[in-house]
Amino acid sequence: xxxxxxxxxxxxxxxxxxxxxxxxxxxxxxxxxxxxxxxxxxxxxxxxxxxxxxxxxxxxxxxxxxxxxxxxxxxxxxxxxxxxxxxxxxxxxxxxxxxxxxxxxxxxxxxxxxxxxxxxxxxxxxxxxxxxxxxxxxxxxxxxxxxxxxxxxxxxxxxxxxxxxxxxxxxxxxxxxxxxxxxxxxxxxxxxxxxxxxxxxxxxxxxxxxxxxxxxxxxxxxxxxxxxxxxxxxxxxxxxxxxxxxxxxxxxxxxxxxxxxxxxxxxxxxxxxxxxx
Numbered sequence: 001x002x003x004x005x006x007x008x009x010x011x012x013x014x015x016x017x018x019x020x021x022x023x024x025x026x027x028x029x030x031x032x033x034x035x036x037x038x039x040x041x042x043x044x045x046x047x048x049x050x051x052x053x054x055x056x057x058x059x060x061x062x063x064x065x066x067x068x069x070x071x072x073x074x075x076x077x078x079x080x081x082x083x084x085x086x087x088x089x090x091x092x093x094x095x096x097x098x099x100x101x102x103x104x105x106x107x108x109x110x111x112x113x114x115x116x117x118x119x120x121x122x123x124x125x126x127x128x129x130x131x132x133x134x135x136x137x138x139x140x141x142x143x144x145x146x147x148x149x150x151x152x153x154x155x156x157x158x159x160x161x162x163x164x165x166x167x168x169x170x171x172x173x174x175x176x177x178x179x180x181x182x183x184x185x186x187x188x189x190x191x192x193x194x195x196x197x198x199x200x201x202x203x204x205x206x207x208x209x210x211x212x213x214x215x216x217x218x219x220x221x222x223x224x225x226x227x228x229x230x231x232x233x234x235x236x237x238x239x240x241x242x243x244x245x246x247x248x249x250x251x252x253x254x255x256x257x258x259x260x261x262x263x264x265x266x267x268x269x270x271x272x273x274x275x276x277x
Contacts, residue, residue, distance in 0.1 A: 005092040005112030012213040015247045018054040018255045019047035040081045051263035058096035086110025100124035107132040119168045130176035137183040142191025157196045158203040185215045194226035204249035217255035218242040
């Protein structure tokens with residue numbers, strides 16, 4: 001089942017790695033490292049060489065406790081980087097944003113995927129995505145980044161995440177976004193305890209019943225620190241373990257900081273699956 005990302009096609013029956021490129025001063029893992037266009041482009045080039053099929057550019061941190069960024073500041077951070085990557089590299093550019101104007105501008109500059117942690121709930125977002133005709137990833141979140149981890153609670157996290165995503169699918173399809181260009185993200189770490197996150201990881205195959213490719217992002221997150229006791233910079237092994245489980249359970253895209261190592265893990269999973277045919 002191929003999906004077209006502004007002229008670049010991916011087989012969504014396979015698993016691909018999305019490299020994280022935060023052009024922010026305050027992201028939880030790499031804030032401030034790639035805020036200049038030249039450093040961001042160099043990082044993107046390295047991730048492509050390491051095997052990334054997509055580069056996810058974000059100009060607003062969505063870590064727990066993060067505060068919103070003014071629109072013009074997000075545009076100033078993201079647009080030059082998206083333009084440079086789209087011009088220089090053979091890779092799908094994803095934009096991690098909830099702002100309709102950022103979506104519109106970056107697609108015009110070459111972005112092939114909109115990755116919205118707020119599932120197109122901001123006014124005008126659904127309409128912009130319907131107009132642009134690029135694929136979109138909608139994610140589950142409970143609350144907003146500045147307070148989402150205050151006291152997350154669910155009766156049944158899998159059912160509630162599935163119900164939320166199903167409802168958002170109904171809304172955006174009614175607005176003209178074709179079903180075949182929607183990717184779903186269960187939202188690891190977004191308004192969830194460590195237990196909630198691991199329950200969702202265990203339930204990925206069930207979430208596939210919604211009929212859409214799944215994108216997952218667990219790289220270096222606190223859920224991994226919770227079980228290992230490791231700081232952010234020491235969570236590589238745990239990140240690879242989580243990515244491997246996600247790939248085995250049917251994830252189509254794994255969002256990762258450590259691209260080379262994650263690509264290797266995905267290749268091993270693919271070899272195991274091929275051997276079982």
